[in-house]
Amino acid sequence: MENISTQLIAYLRSWHSTTVRRKTDAGMIVNLTFDEFLSLFEKRQLSSLQKAIDADRIRYQQDEKSPYAYVATWKSYAACSSGIYNIETALICSRMKSSKINLPTAGDKLRPSHCASISKSLAGKGKTEEHCLAISDAKKGKKIAGWTEERKAARRTLRQAQEAAKRAGR
Numbered sequence: 692m693e694n695i696s697t698q699l700i701a702y703l704r705s706w707h708s709t710t711v712r713r714k715t716d717a718g719m720i721v722n723l724t725f726d727e728f729l730s731l732f733e734k735r736q737l738s739s740l741q742k743a744i745d746a747d748r749i750r751y752q753q754d755e756k757s758p759y760a761y762v763a764t765w766k767s768y769a770a771c772s773s774g775i776y777n778i779e780t781a782l783i784c785s786r787m788k789s790s791k792i793n794l795p796t797a798g799d800k801l802r803p804s805h806c807a808s809i810s811k812s813l814a815g816k817g818k819t820e821e822h823c824l825a826i827s828d829a830k831k832g833k834k835i836a837g838w839t840e841e842r843k844a845a846r847r848t849l850r851q852a853q854e855a856a857k858r859a860g861r
Contacts, residue, residue, distance in 0.1 A: 758786050
């Protein structure tokens with residue numbers, strides 16, 4: 692990284708400290724030194740930032756509303772769910788790419804905060820008749836998965852506890 696100007700180094704140091712502070716304030720564990728942060732950048736990204744600084748347009752290139760601005764983000768939804776921000780889980784990419792790679796994929800366990808926000812957004816909204824029919828059509832002809840032995844045992848235990856409580860109340 693020999694062709695980095697002092698202005699770019701100062702910008703990146705500020706970016707690193709802001710990232711560390713925000714992630715820490717959000718309750719994440721941050722183990723990312725400035726040198727590790729610097730190693731996350733590709734040469735073309737550093738070159739682009741350097742050109743923006745030289746042309747005095749860094750504030751426009753890195754605008755918070757720009758989908759092309761570089762952001763310090765997570766490598767994946769699972770990395771974010773780990774709660775540890777380090778060289779293995781961190782990534783520098785465009786805001787647009789970050790919004791796509793940080794969505795849950797098949798097999799990812801949703802974070803409780805994510806479940807709560809989904810629940811909140813759906814609360815109070817009814818499904819249209821067409822939507823209900825589409826759900827019905829999608830389920831027709833599909834086998835319903837049976838209960839696992841663990842679930843059956845838990846249900847049995849719950850039912851026995853309820854019956855014992857009822858008998859004790861008599």
